[in-house]
Amino acid sequence: MPKKNQTLGEFIIENQSDFAYSSGELSRLINSIRLAAKVVNHEVNKAGLVDIIGAYGETNVQGEDQQKLDVMANETFIQTLTNREIVCGIASEESDDFITIPGCNNDHRNKYVVLIDPLDGSSNIDVNVSVGTIFSIYRRVTPLGTPVTKEDFLQAGNNQVAAGYIIYGTSTMLVYTTGRGVNGFTLNPALGSWYLSHPEMKFPETGRIYSINEGNYVHFPQGVKDYIKYCQEEKEDRPYTSRYIGSMVSDIHRNMIKGGIFIYPKSSTATNGKLRLLYECNPMAFIVEQAGGKATDGFRRIMDIQPTELHQRIPFFCGSTKMVEKAEEFMAKNER
Ligand code: AHM
Numbered sequence: 127m128p129k130k131n132q133t134l135g136e137f138i139i140e141n142q143s144d145f146a147y148s149s150g151e152l153s154r155l156i157n158s159i160r161l162a163a164k165v166v167n168h169e170v171n172k173a174g175l176v177d178i179i180g181a182y183g184e185t186n187v188q189g190e191d192q193q194k195l196d197v198m199a200n201e202t203f204i205q206t207l208t209n210r211e212i213v214c215g216i217a218s219e220e221s222d223d224f225i226t227i228p229g230c231n232n233d234h235r236n237k238y239v240v241l242i243d244p245l246d247g248s249s250n251i252d253v254n255v256s257v258g259t260i261f262s263i264y265r266r267v268t269p270l271g272t273p274v275t276k277e278d279f280l281q282a283g284n285n286q287v288a289a290g291y292i293i294y295g296t297s298t299m300l301v302y303t304t305g306r307g308v309n310g311f312t313l314n315p316a317l318g319s320w321y322l323s324h325p326e327m328k329f330p331e332t333g334r335i336y337s338i339n340e341g342n343y344v345h346f347p348q349g350v351k352d353y354i355k356y357c358q359e360e361k362e363d364r365p366y367t368s369r370y371i372g373s374m375v376s377d378i379h380r381n382m383i384k385g386g387i388f389i390y391p392k393s394s395t396a397t398n399g400k401l402r403l404l405y406e407c408n409p410m411a412f413i414v415e416q417a418g419g420k421a422t423d424g425f426r427r428i429m430d431i432q433p434t435e436l437h438q439r440i441p442f443f444c445g446s447t448k449m450v451e452k453a454e455e456f457m458a459k460n461e462r
């Protein structure tokens with residue numbers, strides 16, 4: 127039973143025995159992530175003070191502008207995990223291909239791979255709106271002692287052993303799951319310690335918030351248009367409230383606390399939507415499900431989907447179970 131105000135360090139040690147045959151590797155890995163998160167938090171917090179805001183001048187593999195802090199966050203997480211030789215490979219939303227980490231004896235004996243979106247929602251940095259980091263951890267599927275291959279990264283979300291996000295908001299929080307519920311830790315910046323502030327987080331079964339970029343309305347599939355109209359109808363518990371930050375971690379974090387649905391659908395201009403299956407949707411789906419919510423592409427459970435590409439995109443519907451189910455009803459009535 128998680129104890130409120132316990133530090134993340136204590137929590138990790140206490141829960142290590144939950145894993146049969148645990149060698150402590152996963153605990154050390156989560157420790158490395160909490161360290162990198164503190165470094166990124168420090169940089170994000172001083173974004174307005176020094177000349178680090180604004181575009182970096184390059185585009186990433188998806189053709190989007192990279193913000194300077196995107197680059198810094200990417201390097202911080204990769205370097206921390208590489209220096210500590212804690213994983214055998216890393217794939218990042220900001221890098222074209224995955225990285226192989228051979229380990230200290232060049233023996234490729236570490237068993238975990240990490241997939242990461244180092245700074246999600248980074249277009250919000252220049253305007254002082256919260257951003258996040260998302261991570262996903264899998265056990266490699268290729269034999270120990272050999273370099274990792276793409277197969278180790280292209281695993282269905284079902285295989286995740288842990289996933290989490292860091293939200294750099296009014297306070298900084300690290301929320302994660304290892305498949306035994308979801309716990310949220312808040313950073314005390316004066317001490318540099320994370321404290322368990324949100325034990326056993328639970329998605330309300332239903333809610334009154336819908337989060338979607340309605341500016342794209344005309345391009346949405348009919349099922350999504352119909353669901354939006356349903357949300358806006360004058361009924362006993364409706365209209366719902368519309369809340370969209372444009373920073374997925376923050377939108378989903380709020381909905382998990384208050385009850386709501388987040389949708390990033392496909393559209394006539396983006397045939398698979400915008401969000402990435404491996405770096406964004408799978409880890410958020412794991413957290414959402416562990417908190418009792420639901421995550422689908424409008425038809426199929428996200429974590430059942432077998433990925434085919436590292437940077438694959440997918441429509442994303444997630445949140446309070448009853449609300450996602452209602453949206454799915456509207457999708458099913460219309461053509462895919
Ligand atoms: P990013 O990884 O380039 O930051 O993009 C992902 C972000 C999500 O956090 C957010 O939900 C979405 O993009 C917002 O996109 P849009 O501006 O199209 O609504």
Ligand code: MG
Pocket residue numbers: 219243245246247406
């Ligand atoms: Mg992202």
